[in-house]
Amino acid sequence: MVQAIVNLGDTEDRVLTIIKGKFGLKNKSDAMNFVINKFEEELLEPELRPEYVKKIRKIEKEKSIKFDSIEDLRKILEK
8 A cells, every 4th residue: 555645725625525424434545545436437448358358349240230210220120
């Protein structure tokens, strides 16, 4: 585990306190980790698991249905 001294402004400190209370976290360190994890989930591109890539490649090889309009698709699906 890495320890760091972080300088926060009043607003940032209040935000961490709110997050800490809202999500029932033990301390502000947990609140910071929570915020960082949320940022990672939403903004950083995740790595695809190998089994997922394999599944996608299998799907790509399957026969596809070609249609020109939604009505054509409905006709094909209703058969």
